[in-house]
Amino acid sequence: MHDMSAHAAQHGAPTSFIRKHIFSLDHKVIGKQYYALALVAVIVGMVLSWLMRLHLGFANFAIPGLHLLSKNGAPGDIMTPEYYLQLMTMHGTIMVFFVLTTAPFAAFGNFFLPIQTGAEDMPFPHFNMMSFWVTFTGFIILMASFFVSDGPTLGGWTQYAPLSAVGAVAGPGQGTGVVLWAFSIAFFCVGQLFGSLNFITTTLDMRCKGMSLMRLPLSAWAWFITSIMGLTAFAVLMPAAILLILDHVAGTSFFVASNLVINDSLLPHSGGSTLLWQHLFWFFGHPEVYIAIIPGMGIVSHILITNMRRPMLSHRVLIYSMGALAVLSYMVYGHHMFVSGMNPISSLAFSFPTLIITIPSTIIVLIWLGSLYGSKLRINTASLFALGFVSMFISGGVSGFFLAQPSIDIMLHATYFVVGHFHLVMAVAAIFGIFGGTYFWFPKMTGRMMNESLGKLHFWLTFVGTYCIFMPFHYLGIAGNVRRYQAFVDDYLIPLIPVHKFITVAALATGAAQLIFIYNLIHSRFKGAPAPDNPWQGTSLEWSTATPPPHNNFGDKMPVVYHDPYQYSVEGASSDFIMQTSSESVHSADEEK
Amino acid sequence: MSSNTQNGGAGRDVAVYICLLILAAIQFVISYQNISVGSMFERMLIVAIIEAALAVLFFMHLWENRGLRWFVLIFSIATTLGMQYGWTDSYRQLLGVPWAH
Amino acid sequence: MSQADLTMHGHPGAGVMSEPAFSVPAKKMAMWLFIIADTATFAGCLVAYGFIRNSTPDWPRPFHSITNVALMTFILLTSSLTMLMGIRSAEKGEKSGAFRWILITALLGAVFAVLHIREWMELLDTGVTIFHNPFGTPLFGAAFFSVTGLHLLHVTGGVIALIAVGIRYMGGRYKADDIEVTGLYWHFVDLVWMFVVPLIYLLNMSH
Numbered sequence: 001m002h003d004m005s006a007h008a009a010q011h012g013a014p015t016s017f018i019r020k021h022i023f024s025l026d027h028k029v030i031g032k033q034y035y036a037l038a039l040v041a042v043i044v045g046m047v048l049s050w051l052m053r054l055h056l057g058f059a060n061f062a063i064p065g066l067h068l069l070s071k072n073g074a075p076g077d078i079m080t081p082e083y084y085l086q087l088m089t090m091h092g093t094i095m096v097f098f099v100l101t102t103a104p105f106a107a108f109g110n111f112f113l114p115i116q117t118g119a120e121d122m123p124f125p126h127f128n129m130m131s132f133w134v135t136f137t138g139f140i141i142l143m144a145s146f147f148v149s150d151g152p153t154l155g156g157w158t159q160y161a162p163l164s165a166v167g168a169v170a171g172p173g174q175g176t177g178v179v180l181w182a183f184s185i186a187f188f189c190v191g192q193l194f195g196s197l198n199f200i201t202t203t204l205d206m207r208c209k210g211m212s213l214m215r216l217p218l219s220a221w222a223w224f225i226t227s228i229m230g231l232t233a234f235a236v237l238m239p240a241a242i243l244l245i246l247d248h249v250a251g252t253s254f255f256v257a258s259n260l261v262i263n264d265s266l267l268p269h270s271g272g273s274t275l276l277w278q279h280l281f282w283f284f285g286h287p288e289v290y291i292a293i294i295p296g297m298g299i300v301s302h303i304l305i306t307n308m309r310r311p312m313l314s315h316r317v318l319i320y321s322m323g324a325l326a327v328l329s330y331m332v333y334g335h336h337m338f339v340s341g342m343n344p345i346s347s348l349a350f351s352f353p354t355l356i357i358t359i360p361s362t363i364i365v366l367i368w369l370g371s372l373y374g375s376k377l378r379i380n381t382a383s384l385f386a387l388g389f390v391s392m393f394i395s396g397g398v399s400g401f402f403l404a405q406p407s408i409d410i411m412l413h414a415t416y417f418v419v420g421h422f423h424l425v426m427a428v429a430a431i432f433g434i435f436g437g438t439y440f441w442f443p444k445m446t447g448r449m450m451n452e453s454l455g456k457l458h459f460w461l462t463f464v465g466t467y468c469i470f471m472p473f474h475y476l477g478i479a480g481n482v483r484r485y486q487a488f489v490d491d492y493l494i495p496l497i498p499v500h501k502f503i504t505v506a507a508l509a510t511g512a513a514q515l516i517f518i519y520n521l522i523h524s525r526f527k528g529a530p531a532p533d534n535p536w537q538g539t540s541l542e543w544s545t546a547t548p549p550p551h552n553n554f555g556d557k558m559p560v561v562y563h564d565p566y567q568y569s570v571e572g573a574s575s576d577f578i579m580q581t582s583s584e585s586v587h588s589a590d591e592e593k
Numbered sequence: 594m595s596s597n598t599q600n601g602g603a604g605r606d607v608a609v610y611i612c613l614l615i616l617a618a619i620q621f622v623i624s625y626q627n628i629s630v631g632s633m634f635e636r637m638l639i640v641a642i643i644e645a646a647l648a649v650l651f652f653m654h655l656w657e658n659r660g661l662r663w664f665v666l667i668f669s670i671a672t673t674l675g676m677q678y679g680w681t682d683s684y685r686q687l688l689g690v691p692w693a694h
Numbered sequence: 695m696s697q698a699d700l701t702m703h704g705h706p707g708a709g710v711m712s713e714p715a716f717s718v719p720a721k722k723m724a725m726w727l728f729i730i731a732d733t734a735t736f737a738g739c740l741v742a743y744g745f746i747r748n749s750t751p752d753w754p755r756p757f758h759s760i761t762n763v764a765l766m767t768f769i770l771l772t773s774s775l776t777m778l779m780g781i782r783s784a785e786k787g788e789k790s791g792a793f794r795w796i797l798i799t800a801l802l803g804a805v806f807a808v809l810h811i812r813e814w815m816e817l818l819d820t821g822v823t824i825f826h827n828p829f830g831t832p833l834f835g836a837a838f839f840s841v842t843g844l845h846l847l848h849v850t851g852g853v854i855a856l857i858a859v860g861i862r863y864m865g866g867r868y869k870a871d872d873i874e875v876t877g878l879y880w881h882f883v884d885l886v887w888m889f890v891v892p893l894i895y896l897l898n899m900s901h
Contacts, residue, residue: 123721123724124720124724127724193728196727196731197724200727201720201724205719205720205723206720228668231727231731232668232672232734235731235732235734235738236676236734236737236738239735239738239739240738240742243739243742246824246840250824250825250836251824252836253833254742254833254837270831270832270833271750272833273682273683273686273745273746275679275682275686276682276742279676279678283675283738330671330675331675342682343681343682345681346681346682349678603778603779603782606775606782607775610771610772610775613771613888614768614771617767617768617771620891620896621764621896624760624892624896624899630897633897634892634897637892637893637896637897638892641888641891641893645888648884649885652778652881653878653881658718660718661718661723665726665730668730669734672733673733673734673737676737679741679745680748682745683744683745683748684748684749686749687749687750
């Protein structure tokens with residue numbers, strides 16, 4: 001199909017430390033850099049959630065040393081209401097952008113997409129390097145907002161106007177904090193644009209001989225679909241962020257309506273629209289949640305197939321369903337705005353596609369469950385986390401049926417019900433995908449195995465802990481507990497405080513369980529058992545190269561692909577799996593012609 | 594690196610260029626018509642879309658790239674159309690009702 | 695990000711298969727993808743402008759003369775034609791001819807930018823700034839300067855990219871295909887202008 005001789009080595013293996021580990025052009029190093037960034041970000045984000053939970057569960061709880069982080073925000077180590085909101089905003093922003101987008105998509109995608117497609121590297125290595133460093137700059141800018149005079153922004157990760165656009169009058173952090181936030185997001189968008197360009201061109205133009213699109217593993221498909229979404233979603237968020245910056249620094253009022261009075265002072269702005277921000281933001285924001293979850297779907301499918309030792313019921317339908325999710329995700333964004341004062345007709349128009357989008361989601365889940373049914377699943381940490389992903393996705397997805405309908409959403413919107421919904425279906429599910437991917441691919445990435453016993457312990461603690469945290473959220477929401485309250489003083493909320501205490505304890509315990517993972521990660525990196533080339537008897541291209549892969553991924557001999565990605569338990573074959581690179585001929589019903 | 598741009602020839606480029614100039618002139622003429630902003634907007638947008646289509650298909654040679662043609666057109670059009678949900682809210686802000694006319 | 699980075703950082707000859715999907719080499723594919731993303735960016739800006747333009751009852755119409763914008767349109771359209779001439783010369787292997795056309799294109803782009811900045815200056819003189827407008831709502835200034843500013847940024851980047859690519863093409867580092875990819879970007883900038891003119895200028899013209 002493709003002429004491999006055109007694949008001269010793109011760039012020689014680097015020798016200097018800086019080129020090798022810091023400003024590397026190698027997609028594998030860049031993938032690891034993204035992973036490290038996500039790891040740092042997730043630790044920061046998790047610590048923030050601990051602080052928030054402590055404050056919620058135990059009112060006026062003094063957290064030792066908190067005043068060191070912010071003198072004004074936590075005088076006497078007790079969080080002010082504003083500081084609670086600032087931490088919450090940072091938790092959301094860090095997690096959504098720098099963890100859920102960065103880890104499953106940019107980190108694993110960078111490392112494994114070129115390998116799974118049989119490419120030596122991405123077509124634009126310099127862009128790839130810049131993509132990481134621009135993203136990293138965005139992260140540093142966001143972190144810097146902790147240390148400016150009145151702290152980070154408190155507007156929530158959605159930064160609803162007008163309070164995000166009017167400046168410091170709206171509260172601490174709404175001046176400089178928002179500007180830094182918007183700059184950080186703009187940088188992140190540029191980084192994702194570079195990344196997406198590389199991902200798409202790699203998938204379309206760099207596949208090795210014999211690798212047709214349908215022979216790509218499901219994980220590669222997921223990254224491909226995600227990068228197509230990332231291309232346009234982030235391109236719309238960027239001008240929105242820039243307009244927000246202009247509202248702050250240039251005195252415009254795109255997002256501020258006339259005659260707005262805040263804190264008893266009439267603002268000089270005139271004429272803008274607060275809903276405009278929501279339209280621009282959610283046009284990005286809804287594709288974004290699929291950008292976070294679709295890579296997880298691909299990774300989990302890949303792990304499950306390898307451990308079930310048989311392909312999914314349908315390779316194609318799974319791919320088409322992921323594609324349908326991508327397309328529909330652009331048509332449903334208004335369901336975030338049912339109670340924003342949006343036109344009721346629009347609410348109806350957004351409700352239909354929102355209910356329709358459950359169809360491809362359900363098809364994907366049914367394919368997973370149907371394929372799992374009756375299979376002899378190998379139980380290891382990776383497959384456990386994959387099962388955990390399926391479980392979280394179902395639990396979180398079911399509450400989506402309620403929220404998709406405006407009449408019910410009016411009741412539940414902006415309560416803990418929504419918080420529980422999106423944490424399960426998007427955040428924790430994607431995190432389980434990241435964990436699964438880590439346990440599954442760690443041997444290939446580092447050349448060492450992770451500890452399975454610690455991994456299983458980590459899984460069970462995380463799995464049980466996560467449900468303990470997020471299931472009660474639904475109950476809280478139905479009981480009317482509005483999100484973003486920093487204290488529960490109303491009569492109807494006081495009885496709910498024990499539930500909050502329970503959630504806080506569960507969150508601290510689950511967070512502590514992550515230390516096992518960190519220990520396992522670091523210990524295995526240096527002391528783990530050496531990994532064979534194909535520890536899980538997988539079939540896709542990443543398992544046919546050395547561990548860890550050489551600089552140009554496949555050494556001297558570029559791979560040639562003969563089969564569909566998942567030839568497991570094929571009748572008449574010499575072993576229970578046939579590598580994509582194996583020239584052994586098979587006659588299987590699944591083989592695509 | 595095969596290139597398809599030899600198709601057409603310089604004559605076609607000039608022809609498209611003249612078409613674009615004429616269409617641009619039509620836009621300027623529309624701006625002198627004594628009609629409401631709404632219908633002026635509609636007419637100008639139609640002309641602009643024709644212009645854009647000519648430029649994309651012939652100046653940027655999308656016409657010769659069959660596969661890419663559908664990829665780019667469907668992708669861009671779907672994305673741009675997806676952004677148009679907001680208009681009803683724009684009208685509500687003005688008039689308090691969803692549709693202006 | 696401008697064209698310059700794309701062509702400067704891509705590896706010539708690398709990653710190009712004999713038969714890639716859609717028969718499009720990686721660089722050209724990447725430029726098309728960038729154009730799609732940029733379309734979304736400009737569409738986002740123009741929709742935002744249209745949203746507030748539509749919802750503001752007393753939207754001002756401060757433009758009185760079409761001369762300048764007509765001249766700018768003519769120049770930008772012509773520069774697209776000269777760009778095409780450059781690409782055709784490059785494909786025929788006429789290096790100096792191609793270089794000349796590219797320089798003419800860059801020059802036209804520069805003239806466009808100068809005219810544009812002159813127009814900005816005139817508006818600033820009458821008191822229209824990004825946050826102030828003597829004729830009505832200040833949002834006019836905000837929308838006008840941010841949308842045209844974004845476009846002007848693209849034109850400026852394009853002029854720099856054209857010159858850089860042209861010089862490297864003469865030096866032998868870039869091939870005719872790179873000129874074509876740069877041309878895609880330049881035509882796209884032209885294409886965006888076709889929407890900016892009616893929406894930003896002509897709809898705000900008072901006769």
